[in-house]
Amino acid sequence: MADNLxxxxxxxxxxxxxxxxxxxxxxxxxxxxxxISLVIVIFHVxxxxxxxxxxxxAVAQIAIYAGAxxxxxxxxxxxxxxxxxxxERVTHRQIWLGIPLGILLAIEGVVVSVGTxxxxxxxxxxxxxxxxxxxxxxxxxxxxxxxxxxxxxxxxASVLLTAATIGAIVLARRVExxxxxxxxxxxxxxxxxxxxxxxxxxxxxxEESAR
Amino acid sequence: MxxxxxxxLITKVLAIFVLFALGAIPLVLLERWVLxxxxxxxGPHRVGWRGSLQSAADGLxxxxxxxxxPEKSDKGVYWFAPxxxxxxxxxxxxxxxxxxxxxxxxxxGLWVADLNVGILFFLAMGSLxxxxxxxxxxxxxxxxxxxGALRSSAQVISYELVMGxxxxxxxxxxGSLSLIDIVNAQAGLWFIVPQLIGFLLFVxxxxxxxxxxxxxxxxxxxxxxxxxxxxxxxxRWAFFFMAEYxxxxxxxxxxxxxxxxxxxxxxxxxxxxxxxxxxxxxKVALFMFGFFLLRATQPxxxxxxxxxxxxxxxxxxxxxxxxxxAGLRMAWS
Numbered sequence: 001m002a003d004n005l006x007x008x009x010x011x012x013x014x015x016x017x018x019x020x021x022x023x024x025x026x027x028x029x030x031x032x033x034x035x036i037s038l039v040i041v042i043f044h045v046x047x048x049x050x051x052x053x054x055x056x057x058a059v060a061q062i063a064i065y066a067g068a069x070x071x072x073x074x075x076x077x078x079x080x081x082x083x084x085x086x087x088e089r090v091t092h093r094q095i096w097l098g099i100p101l102g103i104l105l106a107i108e109g110v111v112v113s114v115g116t117x118x119x120x121x122x123x124x125x126x127x128x129x130x131x132x133x134x135x136x137x138x139x140x141x142x143x144x145x146x147x148x149x150x151x152x153x154x155x156x157a158s159v160l161l162t163a164a165t166i167g168a169i170v171l172a173r174r175v176e177x178x179x180x181x182x183x184x185x186x187x188x189x190x191x192x193x194x195x196x197x198x199x200x201x202x203x204x205x206x207e208e209s210a211r
Numbered sequence: 212m213x214x215x216x217x218x219x220l221i222t223k224v225l226a227i228f229v230l231f232a233l234g235a236i237p238l239v240l241l242e243r244w245v246l247x248x249x250x251x252x253x254g255p256h257r258v259g260w261r262g263s264l265q266s267a268a269d270g271l272x273x274x275x276x277x278x279x280x281p282e283k284s285d286k287g288v289y290w291f292a293p294x295x296x297x298x299x300x301x302x303x304x305x306x307x308x309x310x311x312x313x314x315x316x317x318x319x320g321l322w323v324a325d326l327n328v329g330i331l332f333f334l335a336m337g338s339l340x341x342x343x344x345x346x347x348x349x350x351x352x353x354x355x356x357x358x359g360a361l362r363s364s365a366q367v368i369s370y371e372l373v374m375g376x377x378x379x380x381x382x383x384x385x386g387s388l389s390l391i392d393i394v395n396a397q398a399g400l401w402f403i404v405p406q407l408i409g410f411l412l413f414v415x416x417x418x419x420x421x422x423x424x425x426x427x428x429x430x431x432x433x434x435x436x437x438x439x440x441x442x443x444x445x446x447r448w449a450f451f452f453m454a455e456y457x458x459x460x461x462x463x464x465x466x467x468x469x470x471x472x473x474x475x476x477x478x479x480x481x482x483x484x485x486x487x488x489x490x491x492x493x494k495v496a497l498f499m500f501g502f503f504l505l506r507a508t509q510p511x512x513x514x515x516x517x518x519x520x521x522x523x524x525x526x527x528x529x530x531x532x533x534x535x536x537a538g539l540r541m542a543w544s
Contacts, residue, residue, distance in 0.1 A: 030285075032285075032288070032349060033288070036288065036342075036346065039342065055326065055327060055328045056328050056331070058328075059328045059331040059332050059334075059335045060331070060335075062335040062336075062338070062339065063331065063334050063335040063338050066335075066338065066339060066342075067334075067335060067337075067338025067339060067341075067368075067371070068338065068368060068371075071338070071341055071342070071345065071364055071367075071368055072368070074342075074345050074349075074364065075345075075361065075364045075365065075368075078345070078348075078349055078357065078360065078361055078364075079361065137327050139327065139328060139388060
C-alpha cells in the first residue's frame with residue numbers, strides 16, 4: 001500500500017506536520033497554544049492511521065482525543081484563564097530521569113526503523129491484511145479482537161475506568177458546600193459554628209450546579 | 212483512478228462547496244420570512260420582490276465591511292478560528308448520500324465518499340466543530356466571548372453523548388456504519404418507527420449541537436450580546452454564520468438519512484431519475500422548517516436546566532433505549 005505516489009506524499013506531509021506540531025506543543029509558552037498544537041498532532045496521526053488502512057482507529061482517535069479529551073483541557077485552561085506560563089526555568093529534577101529515557105527511546109526508534117524488514121516480518125500481529133479483509137474490514141477485526149479474543153481484559157478495563165470515574169466524583173465533591181447548594185438556609189441553621197467564612201463557601205454553588 | 216473518476220470526484224467536491232458557500236443566503240431569507248409570519252409582522256419586504264434579495268444584500272454588505280481585529284486578541288488563534296469552524300462543517304458533508312446510484316455513462320453514487328466508518332466520521336467532525344467556538348471565544352479577549360465559549364464547550368461535549376447514544380441504536384438496527392448501508396437497511400421500515408426514542412434524542416442533540424434556540428446559550432443575545440463571535444466582523448463573521456447554517460443543513464440531512472429512510476420514497480412519475488434526490492431534499496426541508504419553528508415558539512433554557520436535561524434525563528433514556536435496541540436485535544437474530 002505504501003508504494004504509490006499519493007500515499008508517499010501523504011505520508012511525508014502527515015509525518016512532518018505531526019512532528020512539527022508536536023515540537024510546537026512542547027515549546028509554546030501559552031498553554032492554549034500547546035493544546036491547539038496537540039489537536040493538530042492528533043489530527044495528523046489519525047491521517048497516518050488512514051494510510052495504514054485503519055479507518056476506524058483514525059476516526060475514534062479524532063472523536064475521543066480531539067473531540068473530548070483536549071476540549072476538556074481547553075475548557076479547564078479557559079476556566080483558569082492561564083494566558084502564559086510563568087517565565088521561570090522549567091527544568092526540574094525529572095530531567096535526570098527524562099534524558100536517559102529519551103535516549104533509550106531514540107535508540108529503540110533507530111533500531112526499529114533501520115531493521116524494518118526483519119522486525120516487521122517478526123511482528124506480524126494477530127491481524128495481517130489478509131485476515132482483516134476476510135473479516136470484512138478493520139472495524140470488524142477490532143470487534144473480534146475486543147469482544148472475542150480479549151473479552152476479559154476488555155471488561156476488566158471497563159470496570160477499572162468506571163471505578164476511577166466514581167472515585168474522581170467522590171474526591172471532587174465537597175460535602176459541606178453540596179448540602180448548602182440544596183438547602184442553603186437549613187445548612188446554615190444546623191451548623192452555625194462551623195461556617196465562619198460563609199460568603200466564600202457559598203460562592204461555588206452556582207458554578208457547581210452549572211456543571 | 213482514471214481521468215473521469217477524478218473529474219467526477221472534483222465535481223462532487225465543488226458542488227458541496229457551492230452548497231456550503233451559497234446555501235446560507237436563501238436559508239436566512241426563509242428563516243426571516245417564517246419568523247416574521249409567526250410573529251405577526253412582515254419580515255424582510257423591501258429589497259427585491261417582497262424582500263427576496265434581502266440576504267443577498269446583507270451578504271454583500273458583510274463582504275465590503277471592515278475586518279476588525281481587537282487590539283489585545285491572540286492574533287493567530289483569532290485568525291484561525293473561523294477556518295476551524297468551517298472546515299469540519301464542510302468535511303462532514305462528504306459522507307451524506309443525496310440519492311441512490313445513477314447511470315450516466317457510468318454508475319455514479321450521489322455522495323462524495325462511502326466510508327465504511329461513515330457515521331463515526333460524522334461524529335468525529337461534529338466534535339471538532341467545537342474548536343472553532345472555543346478558539347474564537349478565547350482569542351477575542353472579551354468577557355462575553357469567553358463566557359460563550361465556556362458554555363459552548365460544556366454543552367457540546369454533553370450533547371455529543373446523547374447524539375452518540377441515538378446513533379448507536381440506529382447502528383445496531385442497520386448492522387453497518389456506512390450511511391449507504393443504513394439507508395438500504397430502511398428499505399422495508401424507516402428507523403423512526405422502531406427507534407422513535409432515538410429519533411427524539413437525536414433531534415434534541417442536533418438542536419443543542421448547532422447552538423440553535425432554545426439551546427442557544429453560547430450566543431444568548433439578551434445576556435452575552437452575541438457570545439463567542441461578538442468581536443468578529445465582516446467576512447470572518449460571515450464564516451461563523453455560514454458554518455451555522457451548514458451545520459443545521461447537515462443535521463437535517465443526517466436525521467433524514469438515519470431515521471427517515473434517506474432518499475427512499477415512492478417513485479415520482481415523470482421524474483424517475485430524480486425522485487430519490489427530491490425525497491431527500493423534501494425531508495431535509497421539513498427539518499429545516501422544524502428548526503425555524505423551534506426558534507419561533509420556544510423560550511431559551513436556563514443554563515443549569517440545559518445541563519440537567521442532558522445528564523439527568525436524556526442520557527439515562529439513551530442508555531436504556533440502547534439496551535432495549537440491543538436486546539431486541541439479539542432476540543431477532
